[in-house]
Amino acid sequence: MTAPAYLLSDEPADGLARRFARTMDALGPFEDAPHLAIAVSGGADSTALTLLAQGWVSARGGQVTALIVDHGLRRGSAAEAAGTATRLRSLGISCHVLAWAGAKPATAVQAAARAARYDLMRAWCRKAGVLHLLTGHHADDQAETHVMRRRRGGGPGVAGMSALRVFPEVRLLRPLLKIGHGDLVAFLTARGIGWIEDPSNTNADFERVRTRRCLSTDAGLADWARQEAERAGAARVALEGAVNQALAKVVSLHALGFAYLDRSAFAALPDNVAARLTARLAQVLGGADHAPPAGRADRLAVRLAGGDAFPGASLGRCRFLAEKGGRILVCRDGRGLPDPAAAGAGLVTGWDGRFTIDPIAGLAPGTMLAPLAAEGWRQIPKDFRRKFGVPAAVARTLPALFREDDLVAHALPGDRPSGFTLRFAPKNSLAFNGFCIA
Known part of the structure; x- marks a missing residue:
């Protein structure tokens, strides 16, 4: 195994389903006959999660769909993804393999792969109308996260991962955060179900692998990390409530x-x-x-x-x-804004991580979508600028339409052609939707 198989519970493997059900109930409410998407790597944790979720949702007349991401980062990854899909389909589970296409970064590979993975799965959920995406993060992952964030200086992040995050298109659920890796391995072993191992889980170049090895040799430290993460989580819940009040x-x-x-x-x-x-x-x-x-x-x-x-x-x-x-x-800040790109007629989501731009009708060939910037700001008459009530520092970071070097449309109020509208839709809401302990 690539991770220490510590048991957090000595109850029979069948008892894990009851613990899982209690956590899922706490993460509700769910619609009638819910459809759950499961992030599946093919490892023990995500495989066990898929089976637990299948049992839970079947009792409620719903279904699960396993989402398997092929990152294309090593030879044989496509075959591994296909093999995982075949194994899960043999257990009666619907699967989709999502491929991360295009060039891959030379540095910060894990972070880029994680971002791509979530982008692919969230996009699938949005298109399929699935409201819940489950991931297999468990109690050992939570302890590792706590230790790593303490090393980086602490702060609210030492609470680890929230059991629930709400995105515009889907709820991200982590129902295994109080269940150990060893419990999940025992659950699969009792049923004779196999899994695959990711070689990166043994690569000591990664901080998480080094932290995992440290905790695996010191059970006392691992228990302390879990307890501290729980205490930090309770403190974070209280702090976020106070921040929400202060924001208002x-x-x-x-x-x-x-x-x-x-x-x-x-x-x-x-x-x-x-x-x-x-x-x-x-x-x-x-x-x-x-x-x-x-x-x-x-x-x-x-x-x-x-x-x-x-x-x-x-x-x-x-x-x-x-x-x-x-x-x-x-x-x-005016630095690092998106590069100019050809403007299309469809909906633009996630521009600069901040805006959704509604479809734009009647675009002429060669129209570009780019930050307004100083050049675009100068092309707006001064008397109109004063009427907007939008500071120049803000306006220059907003999206605009250009043809060659000429400004043809912008998003400032009171002086924009019809059809060019945008909505502030950031990656996270300003008010906390709540760190969740379940």
């Missing part, structure tokens, strides 16, 4: 994806709430997947809450700019 009091959000922060009200917040709110603003308004480093957010929050003059600062993909009247403008 100190932040004014604009429909074009920027916000104003009331500095005097911000200064009255508890330090940990102020720091988490600062990080959340940078993550969401910047269209980022994850929050910026906790230490940087802490330091910026201290500066924002202080009485000294604030000349401005950057955090993640955002800028924090002082305005008159004690307000702080928080908006996307």
Whole structure:
């Protein structure tokens, strides 16, 4: 096996189904006859998850579909994916193999593969109308995550993974976070069901593999990590509730994806709430997947809450700019915006991780979708600019349409051709949808 098979429970393997059912009930509600998508690698954890989910959903008149991603990162990956699909179909489980096409990165391969995997599965769920995507992260993964994040400086991330995340198209469920890898292996072994091993799970170049090996040789440390992750999770639930309340009091959000922060009200917040709110603003308004480093957010929050003059600062993909009247403008940084691309007639989702652009009618050949930037801003008459009420720092980061070098449409209110509309739809909601312990 590629991971230590520690048992967190000494109950019979059949008891695992009852534990799984209790967790799924806590993660509800579910629609009648639910359809569950399962992220399947072919390993023991995801294979056991698929069978547990099949048993749970069958009792409710629903179905499961296994989503197997072929990353194409090593020779034989396509055959492995096909073999996993064949094995699951022999157990009566519907499967789809999703291929990660195109060039692969030379660095940060695991992070890129993870992002591609979730993009593929979320897209499949959106197209199929499936509302729930389950992953096989378990208690040992949670302990490893806690240890790794503590090494990086702590912060809310030491709570590990939430049992539930809500995306625009699907709910991501992790119903195994209180079940150990050993329990899952025992469940499969009792049924004579095999699985495959991913060679990357033994590659010590990866931090998670090194952490797993460390925990596998020290049961006391592993137990401590699990307990600390649970305590941190409870603290995170309380903190996120406080941050949500603070957001309503100190932040004014604009429909074009920027916000104003009331500095005097911000200064009255508890330090940990102020720091988490600062990080959340940078993550969401910047269209980022994850929050910026906790230490940087802490330091910026201290500066924002202080009485000294604030000349401005950057955090993640955002800028924090002082305005008159004690307000702080928080908006996307102008660096790293999407490159110009040919504008199509269809719906554009995830532009810069921030916007959905509705279909644009009557596009002339050669029309490009690109950030408005300074050049586009200069092409808008000054009297119109003053009427928009949108700061120049914000406007320059918004999408616009160009033909050659000429601005033909933009998204600013009051002066846009009909048909060019966008909606702020960031990767994460500004208000926390709640760290979940189940």
